[in-house]
Amino acid sequence: MSYTIKDVAKKANVSIATVSRILNGQGGYSEKTKSKVLQVIEELGYQPNAVARGLINKRTHTIGVLFPKLSSSLVTDLLDGIEKAANDNGSSVIVCHTESNGEKTIKYLQLLIEKRVDGIIFASEILKEEYHQYITKSKMPLILLSTESYAYPVPFVKVNDYHASYSAAKYLMDKGHTKIGMISGNKEDIIAGKPRIEGFQKALSDHNIPLDDRNIVFSRGFTFPDGVEGLKKLLDQFPDVTAIFGASDEIAIGALSAAYQLGIKVPEDLSVMGYDNLQLAEMSIPPLTTVGQPLAKMGETAAKMLLKMLETGEVPESRIMPHKIIERLSVKERK
Amino acid sequence: MSYTIKDVAKKANVSIATVSRILNGQGGYSEKTKSKVLQVIEELGYQPNAVARGLINKRTHTIGVLFPKLSSSLVTDLLDGIEKAANDNGSSVIVCHTESNGEKTIKYLQLLIEKRVDGIIFASEILKEEYHQYITKSKMPLILLSTESYAYPVPFVKVNDYHASYSAAKYLMDKGHTKIGMISGNKEDIIAGKPRIEGFQKALSDHNIPLDDRNIVFSRGFTFPDGVEGLKKLLDQFPDVTAIFGASDEIAIGALSAAYQLGIKVPEDLSVMGYDNLQLAEMSIPPLTTVGQPLAKMGETAAKMLLKMLETGEVPESRIMPHKIIERLSVKERK
DNA sequence: ATCATTTACGTAAACGTTTACGTAAATGAA
DNA sequence: TTCATTTACGTAAACGTTTACGTAAATGAT
Numbered sequence: 001m002s003y004t005i006k007d008v009a010k011k012a013n014v015s016i017a018t019v020s021r022i023l024n025g026q027g028g029y030s031e032k033t034k035s036k037v038l039q040v041i042e043e044l045g046y047q048p049n050a051v052a053r054g055l056i057n058k059r060t061h062t063i064g065v066l067f068p069k070l071s072s073s074l075v076t077d078l079l080d081g082i083e084k085a086a087n088d089n090g091s092s093v094i095v096c097h098t099e100s101n102g103e104k105t106i107k108y109l110q111l112l113i114e115k116r117v118d119g120i121i122f123a124s125e126i127l128k129e130e131y132h133q134y135i136t137k138s139k140m141p142l143i144l145l146s147t148e149s150y151a152y153p154v155p156f157v158k159v160n161d162y163h164a165s166y167s168a169a170k171y172l173m174d175k176g177h178t179k180i181g182m183i184s185g186n187k188e189d190i191i192a193g194k195p196r197i198e199g200f201q202k203a204l205s206d207h208n209i210p211l212d213d214r215n216i217v218f219s220r221g222f223t224f225p226d227g228v229e230g231l232k233k234l235l236d237q238f239p240d241v242t243a244i245f246g247a248s249d250e251i252a253i254g255a256l257s258a259a260y261q262l263g264i265k266v267p268e269d270l271s272v273m274g275y276d277n278l279q280l281a282e283m284s285i286p287p288l289t290t291v292g293q294p295l296a297k298m299g300e301t302a303a304k305m306l307l308k309m310l311e312t313g314e315v316p317e318s319r320i321m322p323h324k325i326i327e328r329l330s331v332k333e334r335k
Numbered sequence: 336m337s338y339t340i341k342d343v344a345k346k347a348n349v350s351i352a353t354v355s356r357i358l359n360g361q362g363g364y365s366e367k368t369k370s371k372v373l374q375v376i377e378e379l380g381y382q383p384n385a386v387a388r389g390l391i392n393k394r395t396h397t398i399g400v401l402f403p404k405l406s407s408s409l410v411t412d413l414l415d416g417i418e419k420a421a422n423d424n425g426s427s428v429i430v431c432h433t434e435s436n437g438e439k440t441i442k443y444l445q446l447l448i449e450k451r452v453d454g455i456i457f458a459s460e461i462l463k464e465e466y467h468q469y470i471t472k473s474k475m476p477l478i479l480l481s482t483e484s485y486a487y488p489v490p491f492v493k494v495n496d497y498h499a500s501y502s503a504a505k506y507l508m509d510k511g512h513t514k515i516g517m518i519s520g521n522k523e524d525i526i527a528g529k530p531r532i533e534g535f536q537k538a539l540s541d542h543n544i545p546l547d548d549r550n551i552v553f554s555r556g557f558t559f560p561d562g563v564e565g566l567k568k569l570l571d572q573f574p575d576v577t578a579i580f581g582a583s584d585e586i587a588i589g590a591l592s593a594a595y596q597l598g599i600k601v602p603e604d605l606s607v608m609g610y611d612n613l614q615l616a617e618m619s620i621p622p623l624t625t626v627g628q629p630l631a632k633m634g635e636t637a638a639k640m641l642l643k644m645l646e647t648g649e650v651p652e653s654r655i656m657p658h659k660i661i662e663r664l665s666v667k668e669r670k
Numbered sequence: 671a672t673c674a675t676t677t678a679c680g681t682a683a684a685c686g687t688t689t690a691c692g693t694a695a696a697t698g699a700a
Numbered sequence: 701t702t703c704a705t706t707t708a709c710g711t712a713a714a715c716g717t718t719t720a721c722g723t724a725a726a727t728g729a730t
Contacts, residue, residue: 005717030678070418071415071614073411080406080432094429116386339686351710365709389715
């Protein structure tokens with residue numbers, strides 16, 4: 001195959017130990033032999049074998065990332081941040097997409113553990129007991145990203161969904177709206193579903209806005225079709241609604257589409273607000289006002305936390321990232 | 336750390352060779368010892384060390400993928416396919432994003448080579464001479480995805496941009512349009528820029544439609560802002576245009592946005608067509624008619640080709656993937 | 671000049687596997 | 701029963717590194 005440290009040593013008339021020391025800049029060699037060895041390395045085009053290094057150092061400089069699916073902007077933005085931070089640190093990232101499937105997830109975890117990745121980032125999905133046990137048994141460092149575990153003390157980075165949702169609803173009220181509806185995601189989802197619903201409800205009730213069943217429609221997921229269906233249902237059960245809050249940008253954009261089909265003008269007849277601030281959000285018509293999560297930053301933070309954890313051995317503190325209302329053109333002031 | 340094959344061997348009163356044979360199902364052991372060993376493995380929760388395996392087998396079951404950037408739907412869809420095919424094969428994928436930066440790219444290549452990945456997929460970007468040399472010297476199997484090299488015989492998978500663009504223009508003409516404009520990407524880009532421009536031009540001239548400078552505006556990239564700028568320029572230089580073809584979905588959606596701002600109705604006043612069929616395309620208002628590339632399929636194909644190349648040692652043939660007009664609502668028939 | 675210390679290396683074990691080779695016991699054929 | 705063959709293992713080398721330990725030569729102090 002390719003050249004090894006042995007070939008370099010032989011050609012430079014030194015021992016492999018010396019080559020290794022030079023490669024790692026540890027001292028214990030003269031300038032003369034150093035330049036000699038470096039020259040040989042150059043000549044041969046020698047590339048150190050990270051697999052052998054990994055075996056002896058017990059560090060692979062690789063981290064594993066688990067996402068429910070890859071083809072979603074949300075995931076992409078997170079991944080972007082993770083990859084950036086990992087690369088700055090000289091590490092690479094292995095991506096896995098679990099399709100929210102238990103068996104697949106376990107299979108991936110096994111793979112990552114066998115590959116001896118340095119740590120795992122588990123993103124955008126609920127950490128089931130089974131997963132947690134499996135990871136814990138292997139003593140693999142773990143960070144949760146855009147999700148959180150109530151049952152286990154696993155460090156996470158995420159925004160506060162409850163607060164973010166509250167502030168979205170408040171924003172709508174500040175704009176003069178009182179007939180406010182929500183197209184929620186899955187209400188069984190205790191991470192991204194329930195808190196957003198409850199934050200919304202709390203905001204309305206704190207401001208004495210009547211609130212009952214007709215204000216909210218519950219979708220199955222957080223997707224575009226959920227949004228188009230959602231708007232239709234909401235309009236059925238709450239015809240005089242003037243502003244709606246979608247639990248994700250995709251939902252909101254679905255609502256935008258449905259509104260367009262129905263001849264409802266946004267924001268003139270209806271204000272629409274989203275959640276996530278995906279890249280999509282600035283490309284919609286009209287550009288979507290939304291509550292922004294700093295996705296790339298979050299990914300970066302998670303990776304940095306993991307990396308620091310590897311260095312220091314200490315479990316880092318979880319991070320609640322700031323959310324922010326991104327004002328664009330899909331919400332109109334109402335007098 | 337975790338248990339090794341030695342621990343298993345000791346506890347089961349056999350040699351490590353026997354454990355290894357059982358683990359790899361190679362025969363040469365009795366049923367009795369097999370079940371004994373399996374039981375010990377279960378008890379200890381032993382997980383084989385893929386790093387050690389990689390060292391001796393010279394196969395890491397990992398492939399590296401290089402993208403210009405991660406946060407783009409195009410890349411995501413490709414990645415999705417790659418990851419699926421790799422996983423079906425028991426391999427994992429390391430993602431890298433080069434930011435189209437020469438130095439970064441070389442650094443990533445070096446990383447991947449040092450990690451001894453089994454092969455590399457280089458996606459959506461021009462394979463510079465420097466890259467090609469570097470990879471060739473390392474004898475690393477290489478597949479090009481959604482790009483192609485004219486200078487080197489590297490197998491690729493991609494659609495025929497020239498043809499695809501031709502058929503987009505033809506589609507517009509078939510719908511009765513004769514004043515057709517194009518917002519192109521970067522015309523210096525000989526993979527995704529030039530062929531699409533030339534395919535468009537050829538289609539018009541084949542159908543005797545007059546064609547000059549005012550038909551095409553050249554953007555710097557393929558992004559949303561390029562689209563919004565592009566439309567404005569095009570309208571300036573070609574006010575009576577009735578249909579436009581954007582060299583990417585993002586460009587087309589940018590044009591949609593600009594049109595909306597300008598009070599131009601799509602498709603009533605102006606038809607708009609894109610290229611890529613990103614997930615975006617069905618979420619736009621109106622849903623975008625576009626020429627679709629089977630992105631996930633392409634990613635899958637590239638990964639499969641690479642994997643097969645590793646098995647057989649033969650260089651596979653390049654694959655031209657079919658494109659297809661995806662009819663949605665952004666183009667209107669004109670009588 | 672002598673001794674202690676430092677410098678500049680080399681040797682060999684270790685990391686956790688796979689596998690070529692060897693061998694004793696079991697099996698089968700005659 | 702005897703010999704050949706097969707079965708079921710064990711031993712040890714190899715993969716390409718890092719590093720603890722040892723040591724001869726160089727340097728410095730006196």
